[in-house]
Amino acid sequence: MAALTPVKYNYENILMKPCHLALYILVAFLLISFGACSNSNQGTSKQNGADSSKHKILYHKKNFDSLMVVVEKHAESGLDVSEALLADSAFLEIFEHGEAYFEDVNKHLLQERFTHTEGGIWIYAMQNLSVSNYVQLCHSYYLLYRHGKIPEIMFETIISPNFLRKHIIGKNYQNPEVAKFLNGVLHDNHISKQLVVIVDDMLKGKFSGDEAVDS
Structure with a gap:
């Protein structure tokens, strides 16, 4: 029967050197810290999203037509539209x-019911709309103007x-949606010279700040 040969372990390789052990601990600590930070950020983001959604859900939209009856009554009694x-x-x-009533x-x-x-x-009333929705609103007014339903x-x-x-259009003149809309109006041969000047100035950013010229 062959004699068993003792296995020789290289304990120097098995056991980490102090410098290697310190490096391992440092890397492990950094990985744990990064994971905790990432989870914390995700938690905060989810919480913010939840708070935002909760705010939207909590708002109880009222009947638009009923609100307008009250507003118009006050306007007729002498309240300026300003x-x-x-x-x-x-x-x-x-x-x-505004977004709820847009x-x-x-x-x-x-529907031309106004x-x-x-x-x-x-x-x-719509001065708190997003830029995108406000451009849509402007387009609706533009169509009405072009068909003679509202004055210039x-x-x-x-x-x-x-x-x-607020100057939503003026301050966002470089926004692609805004620029496209204004350029469309500018090249409409049916608008007045005064309106051409106003739209051209808006495209040049002259309505982009507090110094903007108001109508």
Whole structure:
């Protein structure tokens, strides 16, 4: 029977040298820290998204037509269609939650179911819209203007309103959607020379700041 040959272990290779052990611990610590940080950021992002969604869900949209009845009644009683509208709680409801009432306004415009007073009020009420939705709104007013349903001054007001210095179109003149819309208007042979000048100035950024010239 052959004798068993003892196995010789290289304990120097098995056992980590102090410097190697320290390096291993450092790498492990960094990996654990990175993972914790990543999870924390994801948690914060999810929480922020949840808070945002919760805020949208919590808002109880009111009947648009009922709100407008109140706003119009106050307007007829002498309230100017301007920043003074902010004193009207019904107007403020629409203004502060413009995105929620955007479809209502656009639907009334496209169906041509509105008075000139309402058309003017909606311009100011929609000043908190996103750029994309505001361009859609401007396009609806533009179509109405081109078909003679609203005066030029109303269309001029929607693209350059004198209201809380919002200037959504003017300040975002480099936005592709805004630029495309303005260029389309600029090359319309049916608009007045005054409107051509205004739109051309907007495309050049002259309405982009607080110094913007209001209509």
